[in-house]
Amino acid sequence: MSENLASWLIRFRVWVVGVVFLATFAMSFSAVKIDVKTVFQDLLPSDHEYVKTHNEFKDTFGGSNLVTIMVEVEDGDIFQPEVLGVVNNLTRELQKVSAVNPFQIISLASKKLKEVKASTEGIETKPLMWPEIPETDAELQELREKVLRNSLVYGPYVSEDLTSTLITVDFIDRLLDYETAFEEINGLVNNVSVPGVKVRVVGDPILYGWVNHYLPETLNLVLLAGLILVLMLFVLNRTWRGTILPIISGAVSAIWALGISNLMGIHFDPLVIVIAMLITARAVSHSVQIITRFNEEVEQIEDGSEEAGAAAHSTLSELLRPGMLGIATDACCVAVVALSPIPLLQKLALLAVVWVGTVAISSVLLTPVLLSWVKHPRGYAHPINVSWLMHRVLDLCHWVVVSRMRYVMLIWTAIVFLGCGYYALNLKVGDANPGSPILWQDSAYNLDSAAINEKFQGADRMFIVVGGDEENLAKKPEVLKSLQEFQRFIEVQPEVGGTLSVSDILPAVNRTLREGNPRFEELGSTQDINGELLYMFEAGAEPGDMDRYVDTARANASVTLFFRDRQGETIRTTIARIKEFVAEQNLDGAEYKLAGGLIGVIAAVNEVILSGQLQSIALALLVLVVLCTLVYRSSMAGMFFMVPVVLSNTVTFSFMAYMGIGMNINTVPVAALGIGLGVDYALYICDRIKQELRTGADDLTAIERALHSSGKGVMITAFVLIVSVLLVYQSSLKFQAEMGLLVALWLTVSAFTALFVMPAMAYIFKPAFIYGDRQDAV
Template identity: 60%
Template sequence: MINQFGQLCIRHRAWVLALISLITIVLGIFALKVDVRTVFEDMLPSNHPYIQTHERFKDTFGGSNMVTIMVEAREGEIFQPEVLETVRGITLGLREVSAVNPFQIISLASKKLKEVRASTEGIETRPLMWPDAPRSADEIAELRAAVLRNPLVYGAYVSQDLKAALITVDFIDREVDYSKVFKEVSALAEGFENDKVQVSMVGDPILFGWVNHYLPETMKIIALAVVATLAMLFIILRTWRSVLLPLVAGAVSATWALGMCALLGITFEPLVIVVAMLITSRAVSHAVQIINRFNDEIVSIESGRETSRDAALASIRDLLRPGMLGVVSDAACIAVVIMSPIPMLQKLALLAVVWVSTLVVSALLLTPILLSFIRHPHGHVHGLDVTPLLRRVLDFGVWMGTSSFRYVVVGCSTLVILGSGLYALNLKIGDPQPGSPILWPESRYNLDAAAINQRFQGVDRMFIVLGKDGHEGYVKTSEALLAMNALQRFIEVQPEVGASVSIADVLPVMNRTLREGNPRYLELSDEEAINGSLMAILESVSEPGDMDRFIDGDASNGAVTLMFRDRQGETIRTAVARIKEFIADNPLANGEWQLAGGSIGVIAAVNEIILSSQIESIALALVVLVVVCMVTYRSSVAGMLFMLPVIISNTLTFSFMAWKGIGMNINTVPVAALGIGLGVDYAVYIADRIKGEYARGCTVDEAIRNALHTSGMGVAVTAGVLIISTLIWWLSSLRFQAEMGLLMAIWLCISAMSALFVMPAVIKVFRPAFIFGKAQAAPLTSVRTALA
């Protein structure tokens, strides 16, 4: 069937080439319209209870797109006219930023931070610094004293050393454009930064804005990687076809995939460019395998008018099956990610499946068709020949697979799998380090985050809701207030939780104010009537919106907001576990707790999804891989055999991730899933060629030797070239891309070494029946006769 298909394609090659060209042009037009940006809603697993709580209360208690801005005096305290004017200017300027929620701008210069005063004449509330910043020394001194008296401001919005002030602003999730917000907020901050004031900014809109900011650099790295790949192919394989055809295969594959991406309305996430490069590397790999097979056939076929056609058909006949198996394995393994409830992963998986599937046309079909047009296939462009060096490496693989040392190889491989598998259990889910793992520790964003966390209670927030739907005023009850207060005292013991705030912190301040500032009354009352009266007084002196960050409109629900000093996976899991422990140990008679909103709540939901599904996804991907191999070779042993290099490459790579502190998160999951399919490609080419050589009448040792010196040469060339080109990603200013490039190189290296040095030994030791059991040493019909 494969031979007949190859004959059909070669015989009608002009029509096939014209059809592929037409489809490429059409999809190329659509590819130019692909939308490259981060869509926040796509990161949320909508069916998770934390996300449901977040979506319901984010407009009241604060969403996950909050930006924190610190205005810091370079010398002295912030209570200077220039610094206070900067706080006011940034606060007012934020109202003009795209997608801003104007009711969620909080700072010293906003109306939401107020001081409550009580006297015989009544109760008075007034903003601390609104509408104008104080100018005279007396006004500034009065503001300073008011800040020090207010525990909801001092430490929360003004640092305890009085050298910095905080501004928080939230954005509307469905409207936020990270690139636009980043540019506007950055321009606003830069306009106020001078020799007296330093401005620091953190938050997801700023973080993903930095990712988009480095997009031009990313494109330059891609171009550099492509140039390095083509240059090395030119040096090693010494023909122009070895340079141009892999480039054509990768370009056609990318054009088809991005065109389909635009047609399906899928936005292209900048962080997953590494996934695109990984798939494109597979196009190059398959194309080089076919070119290498073509070159082998050219040597054995006499020169003539049909030489290139004969060799091209032989390439299709010998490599279409293992190539298809590699493509299907890659597509099937990444398709497992579609089961994730996270829309971003679903869309990415769909795009990756489409992209991988295009390799059938761009690499496995188009490459031999273009090769069939070559008129002078025997020449070389330059005289430098590095193949003797590669043959020495391949001879070493032959020795390891055919000598008695093969038993040592099998035993050591088993020990490697067991050892690396156990160490891989240390792989962390979520961010394993402080700051953002997307950027380097010395990046401006991570330095800003460290500076803010040093002076304040924490930049990342989670809110837990306590309430009872339909029960108006429930938050005013002593049960609710005391429960909030108890949860805050319980959770603040965790060092990573810098502070917490709720309406239970506001009422004691009101109680002390009514008692002439006596600190003995800075606490909640045990009597519900007193707490209710304090709440009523507070509401009477508040303006609309002042209480929104503490309670909803009818006081049926209130929030406890926690400030986190980092967003490490372990920090979040510990906090969630302790909150659940508190809720279980302190049941309520009426109300109920709802976890969890804010940026930390969203991350907690995503981490739980990844933690619960990662093992199942890996197991399912391995099962899919086994089934694909079984169906292809009609042997259950084939499925088990090809699992070996996959397990070796993945356990070693996961161990490296655990060792280097690279966590498994929403960005690394697709790379890991694709890596499972990546581990089998090279082994399939080697095993299938051993099968073919043995069927031609070779002995086992001869079949292994011939396979390594033909398909093994293609594996060595493509692996070496792609390993070096992917290491270029280490130049990226995005730590995530650099680390993923390193992981890709490790995956490629281990996969190639497993195929060249482990698979031959395993095949020789176990003699699988699908390779040797029914082999017949019958001569094959010549290619030229078949074409005739």
């Protein structure tokens, strides 16, 4: 089949190239139209119980796109006209921000924060600081006293040292565009120019806005990496074909993939640029392998008139099997990610499969066809020759493999595998450090997040719903008492800075009605009394004032938890403790529902990843075994090629644990693609050993030829790609920098395994799928 396909492609090469480039030209129009954005709904596993709770109650109790703005002063406290003016202006201007829910803007300057007074003359409810800003010392002192005696304001919205205050704003999810919200809110914050006043802002719309903000920088780094790749290919390969054809392969593959994805309605998330680079690197790698083999075939052909065509034909027929198998393993391994219930991972898997699939056309088939037109295949483009250095390294590989050092190499590899495997058990699921893992710890966003968490209860929130289908269920004493007990139970956890529920409001109202007597700061003893207390609080309420606490039918109440960090361990501990508490509750007609808000949906994503990660790795390895078994018609081949995959993944996972990189929604696709990536180099070298043995070469000669041909291609591509990918480490996005580092490590381990470990194993164990059809050496 390989011979027939090679002959057909070379015979009709004009038509083949014409069709490919016409298709590429057509796809380019679609590729440039692909949307580059992050869609929050794609991050959520829609069938998870937490996400169902979040979607059901997000419009009532708050979504996951809450933005928190902190206004702080350097000297004195916030009770200064200039500072309160900043709070007032920001509160009013936020109403003009796109997709903002105007009923969910809460600050000292909004109508939402109120003071309730009661006396023999009646009950009075009015905003703390609306509509006018206090100007005189007496007015400022009065506002300070109002804040200090209001537990719903002092602490949650004004810091205990009185030097900071919060403004929170939520959005209508279906209308929200992260880039627009980021630009508009940042514009408001940057316009604050009051001396001694600093404004900090956090929230997912701001976080993903920073990702888009750094997109031009990321593209510049990718372009720089591409230029270095071109330069290094030119120096190492010494030919124009060795430089231009790999770039053509990568470009054609990218254009086809982006064009097809756009036609399928798949958008391009800025965070997956590293994956795009990785797949493009595979296209370059396959192309370099073909060019290296072509150069070798040219040297063995005496007829100069047809040497390019003959060499291209021979190259394609010989490398079709390992090339297509490598692409198939890459595609199938990353396709496993599509089994995840998270839409982002499903779309990303589809994009990656399409992208990897295009490499079969752009590299394995197109490159040898284009090589058949080379007029002077024996010439060089520059005099710099580093082949001697590569041959020295390959000679070292050969010496290690055929000498007794091969046993030392395998023992050392086994020790590294066991050690890294043990350390990889420390790999955390979810975020491994405080702040956002997408940005560096010293980024403006993470510094703002740390400052807010230091001053207040926490910038990130989760809500738990307690209730059922019965109206006024949230007024029952047993339900409200359970809420109080839950709040006391969960606040013991240090990472939970505080909680808020209707059970905090009603005792405060009861105390107010008793002229501030602290003896009456308790819940009502009956449902009717609690209903009256709730009515008193609502007497001067505006639309949306009660949304943080109860729904309109009073059938469901919420408890909002404030988190100081979003680390995976913090969230898992919290969820486990919540479930422990809920298991002991027996409420008539009411139940606890987990869990909404940003932390709630992160918990859902972490649980999906934790439950599916081992399954995905096992399934990807099974796919690898099956494909290798089918292609080489030997079950031993499947087991044999697991070695480089398992080793590269184990080393990388242990490195992730060492570096504090968690396994989250952004790293899972890279891990899955790494399973396919780990085997490509080994396939080329082992298949070349098989070919040499089949032609009658002895063991030592077969291994030497394989290392100095396919091994040379491995060295060139690995070195070039490692240097290029490491440039991404300069990115302002920590996630992309770390993923670039992981890809470089993966490439290093894969190349090392292919050059030293796999030939040594082949020489020692002589598997039948490599040695089975050998001829006797002559």
